[in-house]
Amino acid sequence: xxxxxxxxxxxRVPGRDDLVVGLGDDAGVLRWPADTDCAVTVDxxxxxxxxxxxxxxxxxxxxxxxxxxxxDLAAMAARPTAAVIGLVLPIRGGERLGHALYEGMLPLAExxxxxxMGGDVNSWDGPLVISVTLxxxxxxxxxxxxxxxxPGDWIVVTGQxxxxxxxxxxxxxxxxREALALAARYPVRVARVAQASSCGYVLRQEAIPISPAAHQxxxxxxxxxxxxxxxxxxxxxxxxxxxxxxxxxxxLLTDRPLRVQLTHIGEFTGDxxxxxxxxxxxxxxxxxxxxxxxxx
Amino acid sequence: xxxxxxxxxxxRVPGRDDLVVGLGDDAGVLRWPADTDCAVTVDxxxxxxxxxxxxxxxxxxxxxxxxxxxxDLAAMAARPTAAVIGLVLPIRGGERLGHALYEGMLPLAExxxxxxMGGDVNSWDGPLVISVTLxxxxxxxxxxxxxxxxPGDWIVVTGQxxxxxxxxxxxxxxxxREALALAARYPVRVARVAQASSCGYVLRQEAIPISPAAHQxxxxxxxxxxxxxxxxxxxxxxxxxxxxxxxxxxxLLTDRPLRVQLTHIGEFTGDxxxxxxxxxxxxxxxxxxxxxxxxx
Numbered sequence: 001x002x003x004x005x006x007x008x009x010x011x012r013v014p015g016r017d018d019l020v021v022g023l024g025d026d027a028g029v030l031r032w033p034a035d036t037d038c039a040v041t042v043d044x045x046x047x048x049x050x051x052x053x054x055x056x057x058x059x060x061x062x063x064x065x066x067x068x069x070x071x072d073l074a075a076m077a078a079r080p081t082a083a084v085i086g087l088v089l090p091i092r093g094g095e096r097l098g099h100a101l102y103e104g105m106l107p108l109a110e111x112x113x114x115x116x117m118g119g120d121v122n123s124w125d126g127p128l129v130i131s132v133t134l135x136x137x138x139x140x141x142x143x144x145x146x147x148x149x150x151p152g153d154w155i156v157v158t159g160q161x162x163x164x165x166x167x168x169x170x171x172x173x174x175x176x177r178e179a180l181a182l183a184a185r186y187p188v189r190v191a192r193v194a195q196a197s198s199c200g201y202v203l204r205q206e207a208i209p210i211s212p213a214a215h216q217x218x219x220x221x222x223x224x225x226x227x228x229x230x231x232x233x234x235x236x237x238x239x240x241x242x243x244x245x246x247x248x249x250x251x252l253l254t255d256r257p258l259r260v261q262l263t264h265i266g267e268f269t270g271d272x273x274x275x276x277x278x279x280x281x282x283x284x285x286x287x288x289x290x291x292x293x294x295x296x
Numbered sequence: 297x298x299x300x301x302x303x304x305x306x307x308r309v310p311g312r313d314d315l316v317v318g319l320g321d322d323a324g325v326l327r328w329p330a331d332t333d334c335a336v337t338v339d340x341x342x343x344x345x346x347x348x349x350x351x352x353x354x355x356x357x358x359x360x361x362x363x364x365x366x367x368d369l370a371a372m373a374a375r376p377t378a379a380v381i382g383l384v385l386p387i388r389g390g391e392r393l394g395h396a397l398y399e400g401m402l403p404l405a406e407x408x409x410x411x412x413m414g415g416d417v418n419s420w421d422g423p424l425v426i427s428v429t430l431x432x433x434x435x436x437x438x439x440x441x442x443x444x445x446x447p448g449d450w451i452v453v454t455g456q457x458x459x460x461x462x463x464x465x466x467x468x469x470x471x472x473r474e475a476l477a478l479a480a481r482y483p484v485r486v487a488r489v490a491q492a493s494s495c496g497y498v499l500r501q502e503a504i505p506i507s508p509a510a511h512q513x514x515x516x517x518x519x520x521x522x523x524x525x526x527x528x529x530x531x532x533x534x535x536x537x538x539x540x541x542x543x544x545x546x547x548l549l550t551d552r553p554l555r556v557q558l559t560h561i562g563e564f565t566g567d568x569x570x571x572x573x574x575x576x577x578x579x580x581x582x583x584x585x586x587x588x589x590x591x592x
Contacts, residue, residue: 038334042415072323078323086340
C-alpha cells in the first residue's frame with residue numbers, strides 16, 4: 001500500500017518529545033525512565049466486532065482502540081507513555097478512515113500524555129483491524145497484581161455498570177489518573193476482581209451501582225433482562241474493581257479521594273463460589289463469566 | 297471468545313525470566329535494563345496478503361510474524377527482548393490455528409532469546425490477522441539511523457536478493473546477530489538504504505548478489521523478468537543494507553566478520569538519483585520503489 005498519508009500517520013507524536021528519541025519507518029526508540037519497569041499491553045479491535053463503522057463516527061473507533069489499552073494499564077496502576085499502532089485498512093476509503101481514526105485517537109493521547117508512534121499501516125479487501133500496543137512505566141515495587149486478594153477483602157468499584165452498548169463502550173474515560181492516585185495512597189491488592197476469582201466472592205445486590213444506560217435498556221421493548229442483570233453481565237464498563245483489606249477500604253471510602261463514584265459492592269469469601277446476596281439475605285449463585293466481563 | 301487455550305497462549309514465555317517480572321491477562325511487566333533505550337516495532341500480517349494459509353503450514357506464518365519484527369529491530373541494531381502478540385483467529389479452526397502459530401513462533405523466540413507475552417486473542421468470521429509488537433534494548437548512544445548516509449558512502453548488503461516468494465519470505469533468518477556484531481565494531485551510518493535515498497545512489501549491476509531463487513523464477517514459463525530484475529524488485533529479502541564510509545566499508549570487507557555473505561554493491565551519490573550501472577559503464581535509471589522494497 002502506498003497511501004500518501006502513511007508517513008503522516010507514522011510520525012504523529014503529540015507531546016512526549018522527552019521520551020521519543022528516535023522514530024523510524026515502522027519502529028521507534030523511547031528513552032526509558034530509570035528505576036521503572038516497562039508495562040506493556042495490546043488490544044486488537046475489529047470492525048463489526050468491537051464497533052460498527054456502518055453506524056458510528058470512525059473517530060470513536062480510533063478513540064476506543066487507545067482507550068481500552070489505557071484501561072488495561074490503569075488496571076495495573078501503570079503510567080502510560082507511548083502507543084504503537086498497527087492498522088489494517090479496507091482498500092475502499094482506507095485513507096479517509098485512517099485519518100479519522102487518528103483524529104479520534106490523538107486527543108485522547110494528548111489528554112493522557114501518550115506518544116503515538118505510527119507503526120505499521122496495511123490495507124486489504126476486508127474490514128478494519130486496529131492493533132494498539134501501549135507501553136507504560138511501572139514502579140519497581142510492582143504493579144497491581146492479578147491475584148493476591150484475601151478472604152475478607154472488600155471489593156470496591158469505580159463508576160457504574162451496565163448498558164455500555166448505548167455508547168459508554170466507545171466513549172468511556174479510562175481510569176488512569178484514578179488508578180495512579182489510588183496506587184499512591186492505598187495498598188490495593190487486586191485491580192481485576194475477575195482474575196482473583198478463584199477466591200470466590202459475594203456481591204450485595206443493593207450495592208451494585210447501576211448505570212442509567214442499564215435502566216434505559218431494560219425499558220426497551222424486547223429486552224427481558226433487568227437493569228441489575230445488565231450491570232452484572234453487559235461488560236465493557238471499563239471501571240476499576242479493586243480488592244483491599246477492610247481497614248484500607250474503609251479509609252478509602254472515608255477519604256473519597258476521587259471525583260468518580262466509589263462503591264463497596266461486596267467481599268471476597270475464600271470459598272471459591274460466586275454469590276449475589278439479596279436484600280433479604282438470600283443468596284443466588286452468579287455465573288462468574290458475566291461478572292468477569294463486567295470488569296474486563 | 298472463550299477458547300480453552302487462551303490462557304495457554306497468554307502465558308507462553310520461553311526464557312527471559314530475568315526480564316518478565318509480571319504477566320497479567322493481556323498485559324505484562326518487563327524489568328527494563330538500566331542505561332538502554334527501548335526500541336519498539338510493530339507489524340501486522342494478514343492471511344492471503346503476507347502468506348496464504350491455503351497452501352502453507354501455519355507454523356511458517358507464525359514464524360514469519362515474529363521474524364519480520366526481528367528483522368525490523370536488526371535494521372536498527374537493537375537487541376530484541378520481548379514480543380507482545382495480538383491474534384484475530386477465524387472462528388472455524390481458530391484454536392488449532394492459534395496453537396500452530398505459536399508452535400512456529402516459539403522456537404524462533406527461543407533462538408533469539410525473546411520472551412513471548414501472549415497479549416490479546418480474538419476471533420471473527422474473517423481471515424487470520426497477527427499483530428506482533430517487538431521490544432528491544434538499544435544503546436543510549438543511539439541505534440542505526442534512518443538517515444545520515446553521506447555522498448561517497450559505500451552500500452554493503454548481507455545475503456542475496458530476489459525470488460523470496462519461493463519460500464525465503466517465510467523462512468528467512470532475521471539478521472539480528474549480524475547487526476549486533478556489526479554495530480559493535482563498525483560505524484554504520486544507515487541500515488536501510490531506501491530510507492536514506494534522498495541522497496541518491498548508484499548500484500553496480502554485476503555486484504548485485506542474486507539468489508538461486510531469482511534464477512529459478514526466471515526459468516519458469518510466463519516469467520518475463522530477469523533474475524536481476526527479481527533481485528531488485530521482488531522484496532521481502534529481509535537482508536541488511538548498510539551505508540558506511542569507504543574506509544570503514546573496506547575494513548569490514550577485509551575483516552569478513554560474519555558467516556553470511558557481505559557484498560559491496562554501490563555507493564551513495566548525493567545527486568538524488570537512482571542508477572544501475574552496467575558492466576560497460578552505461579547507466580540505467582532505477583525506480584527506487586523496486587529497490588526500496590528489496591530492503592524493507
